[in-house]
Amino acid sequence: MDKTSNEIVLNLPHCVVPYVQDISWRQYLNEKVEGNKILFTDENIFRHHKESFEGFATIVIPPGESSKSQERVDAIIAEMLEKEVDKTYTLVAIGGGVVTDIAGYVASIYKRGIGLVQVPSSILAMVDAAIGGKNGVNVGQYKNMVGTTYQPAAVIYDFSLLKTLPIAEWRNGFAEIIKHACIKDKELFDELVSNELADYMADIEKTKILVQRNVAIKIKVVAEDELETGDRKLLNFGHTFGHAIEANYDLAHGAAISVGMIMAARISEEIMDFYSTELDKLRLLFLQYGLPIAYKIDKEKIWNSLLMDKKRSKDSMNFILLTTIGNGVVQPISLVQLKDLLEQIL
Ligand code: NAD
Ligand code: ZN
Numbered sequence: 001m002d003k004t005s006n007e008i009v010l011n012l013p014h015c016v017v018p019y020v021q022d023i024s025w026r027q028y029l030n031e032k033v034e035g036n037k038i039l040f041t042d043e044n045i046f047r048h049h050k051e052s053f054e055g056f057a058t059i060v061i062p063p064g065e066s067s068k069s070q071e072r073v074d075a076i077i078a079e080m081l082e083k084e085v086d087k088t089y090t091l092v093a094i095g096g097g098v099v100t101d102i103a104g105y106v107a108s109i110y111k112r113g114i115g116l117v118q119v120p121s122s123i124l125a126m127v128d129a130a131i132g133g134k135n136g137v138n139v140g141q142y143k144n145m146v147g148t149t150y151q152p153a154a155v156i157y158d159f160s161l162l163k164t165l166p167i168a169e170w171r172n173g174f175a176e177i178i179k180h181a182c183i184k185d186k187e188l189f190d191e192l193v194s195n196e197l198a199d200y201m202a203d204i205e206k207t208k209i210l211v212q213r214n215v216a217i218k219i220k221v222v223a224e225d226e227l228e229t230g231d232r233k234l235l236n237f238g239h240t241f242g243h244a245i246e247a248n249y250d251l252a253h254g255a256a257i258s259v260g261m262i263m264a265a266r267i268s269e270e271i272m273d274f275y276s277t278e279l280d281k282l283r284l285l286f287l288q289y290g291l292p293i294a295y296k297i298d299k300e301k302i303w304n305s306l307l308m309d310k311k312r313s314k315d316s317m318n319f320i321l322l323t324t325i326g327n328g329v330v331q332p333i334s335l336v337q338l339k340d341l342l343e344q345i346l
């Protein structure tokens with residue numbers, strides 16, 4: 001695949017993945033991706049961008065988290081077999097994190113692996129889900145229990161897709177942007193404080209710069225730790241609680257991790273000397289971007305889901321806590337202490 005200058009590059013020991021910025025995805029496919037292509041998207045994106053899919057074989061799935069299941073994966077694979085997709089094909093996913101997660105998984109297992117190009121269409125997928133090659137589907141209520149790490153040939157940023165993204169999904173995506181700011185980038189936090197979501201929605205150039213900054217943050221972390229043995233864990237800030245909330249309540253990923261981040265920040269206040277003034281700033285920023293900072297949670301249900309977390313070891317769990325805004329750390333917490341802490345913060 002040709003290189004263009006407009007790329008942020010993920011360098012891994014076994015491959016190099018270009019994150020190509022600001023290009024029409026259809027143009028990119030026509031000019032840069034050789035061989036057969038099978039497109040993959042959800043009904044919402046297909047409806048809004050129908051003309052872009054013309055001339056390509058396309059698999060369309062129902063939108064939403066409930067599609068991230070093994071049953072759906074089996075149905076997609078059956079459709080690919082029916083369409084005689086073979087090893088020469090590239091699977092091209094155009095969608096939010098649900099679509100890019102399923103596509104990554106399917107591409108990695110179909111005939112033991114076919115080509116993959118990701119075209120994230122939501123803010124959340126652009127700054128997070130489509131970066132780094134991790135994918136997964138849910139098993140019952142348990143999030144991302146099955147999946148692989150599989151790098152795409154390229155990730156394409158076509159910002160024109162954002163014109164049809166609903167405001168609620170802009171909010172969800174900003175939850176991951178705030179996450180990046182909290183764990184790695186105090187300056188980004190300050191930028192977010194001095195802007196509003198409406199500023200970004202109205203100014204696509206401003207959004208591009210913001211997205212690219214976030215792509216660079218995540219790529220740097222992934223490049224140093226592809227398999228999540230070290231720093232990549234920081235990207236789970238708010239997610240252990242967030243996933244436990246998602247398992248029990250019908251809340252969007254962005255909203256669930258916002259509540260999860262506030263819970264993790266409260267624990268940081270209890271055991272890491274994270275200043276309460278910083279916690280207040282964090283709460284205000286979430287509210288400024290239309291994200292929830294609390295949810296009526298049943299302690300028992302959350303506790304049971306936490307015990308099912310795939311990152312739990314026998315007696316303890318790693319949590320991502322903050323020492324200050326802009327500095328996340330990995331902190332093991334014993335299950336005994338965690339239970340006490342939950343009593344305190346909920
Ligand atoms: P999503 O894919 O469900 O998209 C949200 C909604 O926006 C959907 O209804 C979708 O149809 C719609 N949409 C997306 N782009 C659109 C567009 N351009 N125009 C109109 N509508 C559009 O969810 P998401 O919030 O993008 O991603 C959440 C998922 O990502 C979760 O399943 C989460 O587990 C996963 N995720 C994965 C990783 C990873 O590293 N693999 C990281 C973060 C999140
Ligand atoms: Zn997330």
